[in-house]
Amino acid sequence: MRIISYGAYVPYRRLERATIAEALGTPAAPGTRAVASYDEDATSMGVESARNALANVPPELAPEMLLYATSDPGYLDKTNATAIHAALGLDPSIGAYDVVGSVRSGMAAMQLAGSSPVRTLVVRSDIRTGLPGGADERDGGDGAAAFLFAPPDAGDAPAQTRALGRGAATLEFLDRWRLPGERASHVWEERFGEHAYVPLAQAAFADACKSAGLTPEELDHVIVTGVHSRAVRVVSKTLGVRPDAIVDSLTATVGYTGAAHSGIALADVLERAQPGQRIAVLLLADGADALVFETTDALNAVRPRRTVADQLAAGVGGLSYETFLTWRGMLDREPPRRPDPVAPAAPPSLRHEAWKFAFAASRCEACDERHLPPARVCAKCGVIDRMVTERMADVPATIATFTVDRLAFTPSPPLVAAVLDFDGGGRFRGELTDVDPATVKVGDRIEMTFRRITTAQGVHNYFWKGKPVRT
Numbered sequence: 001m002r003i004i005s006y007g008a009y010v011p012y013r014r015l016e017r018a019t020i021a022e023a024l025g026t027p028a029a030p031g032t033r034a035v036a037s038y039d040e041d042a043t044s045m046g047v048e049s050a051r052n053a054l055a056n057v058p059p060e061l062a063p064e065m066l067l068y069a070t071s072d073p074g075y076l077d078k079t080n081a082t083a084i085h086a087a088l089g090l091d092p093s094i095g096a097y098d099v100v101g102s103v104r105s106g107m108a109a110m111q112l113a114g115s116s117p118v119r120t121l122v123v124r125s126d127i128r129t130g131l132p133g134g135a136d137e138r139d140g141g142d143g144a145a146a147f148l149f150a151p152p153d154a155g156d157a158p159a160q161t162r163a164l165g166r167g168a169a170t171l172e173f174l175d176r177w178r179l180p181g182e183r184a185s186h187v188w189e190e191r192f193g194e195h196a197y198v199p200l201a202q203a204a205f206a207d208a209c210k211s212a213g214l215t216p217e218e219l220d221h222v223i224v225t226g227v228h229s230r231a232v233r234v235v236s237k238t239l240g241v242r243p244d245a246i247v248d249s250l251t252a253t254v255g256y257t258g259a260a261h262s263g264i265a266l267a268d269v270l271e272r273a274q275p276g277q278r279i280a281v282l283l284l285a286d287g288a289d290a291l292v293f294e295t296t297d298a299l300n301a302v303r304p305r306r307t308v309a310d311q312l313a314a315g316v317g318g319l320s321y322e323t324f325l326t327w328r329g330m331l332d333r334e335p336p337r338r339p340d341p342v343a344p345a346a347p348p349s350l351r352h353e354a355w356k357f358a359f360a361a362s363r364c365e366a367c368d369e370r371h372l373p374p375a376r377v378c379a380k381c382g383v384i385d386r387m388v389t390e391r392m393a394d395v396p397a398t399i400a401t402f403t404v405d406r407l408a409f410t411p412s413p414p415l416v417a418a419v420l421d422f423d424g425g426g427r428f429r430g431e432l433t434d435v436d437p438a439t440v441k442v443g444d445r446i447e448m449t450f451r452r453i454t455t456a457q458g459v460h461n462y463f464w465k466g467k468p469v470r471t
Helices: 017-024 042-054 081-087 105-114 135-139 190-212 229-236 258-272 308-314 321-327 346-351
Strands: 003-009 013-016 032-035 065-070 095-100 120-127 142-149 161-170 221-226 278-284 287-295 360-364 387-391 397-405 415-422 427-432 445-456 459-468
Touching: 003 042, 003 258, 003 308, 013 017, 017 135, 017 321, 032 142, 042 065, 042 081, 042 120, 042 142, 042 445, 042 459, 065 081, 065 105, 065 258, 081 095, 095 105, 105 120, 105 142, 105 258, 105 278, 105 287, 120 258, 142 258, 161 190, 190 221, 190 229, 190 278, 190 287, 221 229, 221 258, 229 278, 258 278, 258 308, 397 427
Parallel strands: 065 095, 065 120, 221 278, 427 459
Antiparallel strands: 003 142, 013 032, 120 142, 161 287, 278 287, 360 387, 397 415, 397 445, 415 427, 445 459
């Protein structure tokens, strides 16, 4: 498991579990869960995690293949990884593939990438919820993680980790399931899941340690996560590892993020680990998977743009339970009395793919004027077809002016529209997100984020919004 770079994405919003209890009159639980905003889904969060992971990767180590894992795909039939591929501005020669449909798919993508003959970017992303008042709603969470793997024989790549061992145990049993189109999972009785999972996890972990040539006591960090929280707790106490080696699974602050979760926890550990430490990851989902690897002297030679700790610190609570239900589609509310959004048509989306997904502007070679959206005719000097393409997704901007619109259509009113002046030139009129309408002001620094603008007629309309720079 030769990891070149890594990064995670934790949404800005938090829902206190006590807020759920207060609304439903149920016993309160401690902690918070991360909540994807109304304009986020697993695809858009996957883009943000990948941007975080690739921010400091040199061009010669760019991905050569992309694998996307989630239990909550935006589309069936259509490949979701292609939207991530387009948003990252990857070369068309790079293949992009889905490994979707189950929580275990996240670990599957990691194992496939670990043995891939080319540099492979794994994006793991999920939105997890349940029926109101249920344990899945309370304990779930939303987030994403991304890892760039080097091929096994790429000796010159500055890999931050090396593989030591792995183990797996697979068994068909009915513990958790969800039919296509259903909003929440069905879960069998807890004791049955514990009965099934514990021996599987112990066997997979023992095999991984044996193949690594290590005893459990020699591990420095052990991550145990899974779809069955009770089995995870029991297994964590029976592995024979040092108590201080069991790492914080982040379920108290982020919640359990399904296919993404062990990836987020691993990114958090790598940010704090030292070279030469041994790390084990154990996932309980339709069996168990265990990986053991060691960090190298190149650890953190390529740092993510933002650490997990930074994102946890930047999160904001206070989200109401009614808003959470609305964003999850569990509470239908009357929409603004404006025309409903329409789906983007396929031909113009294809023609403007570089603008719509990669946020690529054009700069005039004659007078250096930058155009957003890109243009063939320069608005300043009038020359035609003398433009070079410039990707703007990572260029910061400043609010030149803005308006708070309480009538425009948005699932979460009011809508904040702004005119942004980008560093180095170029003006863009667009929407802000993750922003407080009461505190936004001219001069605020803004960065761009990939979001799902609307969903209409079964089509997700992805584009870019601005959000305040917080860390």
